Structures are given as structure tokens and as C-alpha cells.
Amino acid sequence: MPQFSCPKCGAALAVDPGTQIAKCQFCGTVTYVDRSEALFYYLLPFTIDEVKAKGIFKRWTAGPAMAKELENGCKITKIVKEFFPVFRFRRSVNKSEKVFVRPARGTTLPGMHNLEIPPGGEVIYDERVSIGDAKQIDPDISIGSYIGEMPGDAIDQALVYFPIYEITYEFEGKSYDVVIDGSSGRVFSGPSPSRSSAQYMAVMGMAFVLGLIGGFLACSIHILLIVIAAGGLILGRQMAQKVVTKQPAPVAGATGSGSDQKQVGDGAEQAGADNADNAAGADAAGAGADAGSAAAEAQPEATAAAETAENAAESEVKQ
Numbered sequence: 001m002p003q004f005s006c007p008k009c010g011a012a013l014a015v016d017p018g019t020q021i022a023k024c025q026f027c028g029t030v031t032y033v034d035r036s037e038a039l040f041y042y043l044l045p046f047t048i049d050e051v052k053a054k055g056i057f058k059r060w061t062a063g064p065a066m067a068k069e070l071e072n073g074c075k076i077t078k079i080v081k082e083f084f085p086v087f088r089f090r091r092s093v094n095k096s097e098k099v100f101v102r103p104a105r106g107t108t109l110p111g112m113h114n115l116e117i118p119p120g121g122e123v124i125y126d127e128r129v130s131i132g133d134a135k136q137i138d139p140d141i142s143i144g145s146y147i148g149e150m151p152g153d154a155i156d157q158a159l160v161y162f163p164i165y166e167i168t169y170e171f172e173g174k175s176y177d178v179v180i181d182g183s184s185g186r187v188f189s190g191p192s193p194s195r196s197s198a199q200y201m202a203v204m205g206m207a208f209v210l211g212l213i214g215g216f217l218a219c220s221i222h223i224l225l226i227v228i229a230a231g232g233l234i235l236g237r238q239m240a241q242k243v244v245t246k247q248p249a250p251v252a253g254a255t256g257s258g259s260d261q262k263q264v265g266d267g268a269e270q271a272g273a274d275n276a277d278n279a280a281g282a283d284a285a286g287a288g289a290d291a292g293s294a295a296a297e298a299q300p301e302a303t304a305a306a307e308t309a310e311n312a313a314e315s316e317v318k319q
Contacts (some may be wrong), residue, residue, distance in 0.1 A: 004038040007031055007156060013038055023126075030126040032159040034143045040158035042122035043083065043129055046182040050081060053165045053180050060178070060187045067193035070171055074193075077175070078168040081182070082135040083161035084109075087143050088117055093152035102146050104139035104159060111179050111188020115162055121183065122160055136161065 004013040006024040013022045013031065020033050021041065031038040048056070054076070062071040085104035090097060103112040123129060143157060163182030168175060171193050179188040 004031075004033055007038055007040050007158075030124055034159075037143070037157075039087075039143065040156060041125045042088075042158050043125040043131070043161045044117060044122045044163055044183055046081070046134070046163040048165075048180070048182050048185055050079065050165070052185070053079070053167075053182070056180055056185050056187065057167055057169075057178060060189075065194055067171070067195060070193050074169045074171040076167060076169045078166075080135060080166040081133060082137055082164060082166060083131060084112065084137050084164050085139040086112075086115055086117075086160050086162050087146060088158045088160045089146070089150050090155040090157070091150055091152040092155055097155065098152070100150060101160075104141050104143075105137055106140060108190075109164075109166060109177065109179050109188075110190040111181075111186075114188065115181070116184070116186075117160060117162070118183065122158075125161060131161075134163070 004015055004022070005011065006013055006027060006029055008029040009024060009027040011024055011026040013024060013033070015022045015033050015038075021030065022033050022038065023030050030041045032041040033039075057076070058071065060066070061074055067073075084107075087102045087104050089100040089102070091100065092098075099117065101113075101115050101117055139159065143159075165180040165182055167178045167180065169178065170176075174193075176192050177190055178192070180186070181188070
């Protein structure tokens, strides 16, 4: 007979032949005795009653992916409240703790490989715990069948009884199964009535066509804007070149007879001479103005010198 140790304190467990539940005589831990080792023994209580479970199922049948008439056309034929056995593996993987859950009983029920045990939600499953009107399903798979696929190093392992509602319903002459997680309300479904793929493809096809039309219009408008902008740049450049290269207006009579042109030339020469005389006069006037300014500046000095001489003469006469 194999020897088993308490998973908590490590003491030897006294296991009676034919039994799978043992209690440690030292620490009082209740364990589940598998074929190869003793495991922690837990139960996860129900937090969702049957009424709420039916409401969850009703909302699920009305989902957008389900058949249009499923909500009103289906009929629940069986609902079973039960505790389903799973193995919980706590492992150290790359220095972090990870939890893996695997079914401890062979089953075709949907979702049994995807159950999640909330941290701290389970209780020790001993004689003080009552399962009420729920049905307990016993395990028929050894934990050893999963050990080889588990990554990392073992922290601890346990058998946990998981709360579920197993629902069977009929729709259009066919029977289907759904599992509702009794702790979180999550729904697990196998093959189920869904909306027609033809309708789905029609909607998707319409959306695709509308998308193509929208893309074509957007590209056309974009190209038109580019053409308008390019045309504006070209036109603006041409107008700028015309403004830059524009010739001055010809002098009136420039295309007349030779005698007229000569008269114009003579007049221009006479105007040049007059301008020269005016310039000379302006220079002379400027020189006179400068001289006047100098004389005005020297006058006070001359007056002062005359007064000084006069005073000196008067002094000599008095002597």
C-alpha cells in the first residue's frame, strides 16, 4: 500500500483501504487521496442561484450571434445544479505564480477545460461544509495524467469541486447543452443555434460594397483637388512672368517723321542747357548764402573790437 503525506504539514497520513478522503492527525487538514499522492481538498460555493442562472441563460439566447427566434422559441428541458471535480495546479513559472485548472472527470460538457477558480474563493471541503441540493460528481481521472504537461515547478495541487449549472434545451426539434459557471455566471456553450450565415454574408457584402464606393469617391475628390491645385500653380506662374517681362509704354510721336524726331532732339538739348544754367545759378546762390552766413557770424566780433578801441582813445584824451 502506498504511503501518503499531508500536503500541508508533511506528516504521514493514515488512509483506510478503499477510501479517498483522509484527515491529517496532526494539523487536521482534509485531503483527497489520489492514486499517486494526497491533495488539498476544496469546494467553491455557489454564488448564483437557479433563478439567476435561468435569467443569464435567457439573456444569452438573445445575444446578437444567436438565432433570431431562439430567445422565444427555445425550451429548457433539464437544469442540474452540481459540483464538478477539477484539479487545480499552482505552479512557479519564470519566477511568477500561475494557476492551471483541468477536469478531474471525463466529460463532453462545454467549457470544462476553461474554468477559472477565483483566488481565495474556495473553502476546505470537510464535514462542516454542506452541498445542499446540489449533486456531487466524483472524479475518475488521476492527477498524474496531467503532471507531465504542467510547466514550471509545483507549489501545490488540489482537488476542487466547482459549482456549475448544466442546462439542456430544445430548439426546432434539436437538443443542445449549456454550462453556466455557478460562481461567476460565465456561459459555456457547445454547438448552438446561430444566425443564418446567408444573412451575415449579405450584411458583410453590403458593407464591403459601401466601403468600396466610399473609397472611390474619396480618391476621386482627392485627385480633383490635386488637378485644381496644379492648374492654379501653372496659371499663377504664367501671370507672374507676364508682369515681370512687361515693356514700358513708347513715347508719343516716337514713330513720327525724321524732322519731328530732330526737333525733339533739339528741344532735349536746349532743355539740358537750361538745366545746366539753372544748376550754375543754384551754385552761385548757395555760395552767396554761405558768405552771408560767415559775415553775420563775424559781425559781433568786429563790433566788440571797435568798442574796445573807442574806450582806449577816450582814456588817452582824459590823461
